[in-house]
Amino acid sequence: MMPPLERRSIVASWKIIIPEGEFLVEFEHGTTSGKRVLWINGNEYLRKEWMFRLVGSENFRIGRYECKLDVEPDGTFGLLYLLSINGQDIGEFQEVNKKRWITWNVNSSEGKSDTILFEKDTMDVWFNGNKIDCEVQFIDGGNQTQFSINGTVGAIRSISSGNKKVGMIHQFILGDEILQPDTDSK
Known part of the structure; x- marks a missing residue:
């Protein structure tokens, strides 16, 4: 279990959103003790005590x-913390x-708050990090991916915008409500 935040010395943190859910990755690094905690x-994922080498990698x-x-190393006394996912810098x-x-x-x-993530290339739908069963139907101008969330029927409509630069327009409908994408989570 996690100790209170004031007792941890977090030097870097990243918010990662993937189909499996939203994850907060935090790194604790004791530069005098060499301690590394991920x-x-x-939840504590990795702990290494008394590392004599301050630089290096954790996979x-x-x-x-x-x-x-x-x-x-970053300059004379500084350290730089970088996260990559599948070989790409986190920003990329x-x-x-x-x-x-x-x-x-x-x-x-x-x-x-529940999170619904739609993978455009596979048309998979993930609900709170779990892939859910869907049925894809062709509709006029595109397709519709239907599913059920806690007994409520949902659908994602993928319809051509008619403009090559815009591409497909995706609408999420839950019950009778059309919901807007979460632009902050991307």
Whole structure:
């Protein structure tokens, strides 16, 4: 379990959104003790004590993705912390996936936020990190991916915009409501 935040010395953190869910990766690095602790969503994933070498790499997995955290020298006394996913810098990874995925956050009846992620290339739908069963139907001008979330029928309509530069327009319909994508999560 995670100690209180004030007792941890987090030197770097990243928010990662993948089909399997949203993850907060935090790295604790004791430069005098050499301690390295990797936290994922508040749970300790990796701990190394008394590392005599301050720089180096730590490899780990999140879902189906290979992650690598590099600790590199930055100037005379500084350190730089870099995260890569499947060989791509995290910024590049997220930028590429903005084009591949669309995310919607929906408030549930229990007051919590649920995440729906749509993979455009496979037409898979993920609900809170779990792939759900879908049925794809062809409709006029595109297709519709139908599914059920907690007993409520949902659909993602992918319709041609008629403009090559815009491409497909994706609408998420839950019950009778059309929901807008979450642009902050991309």
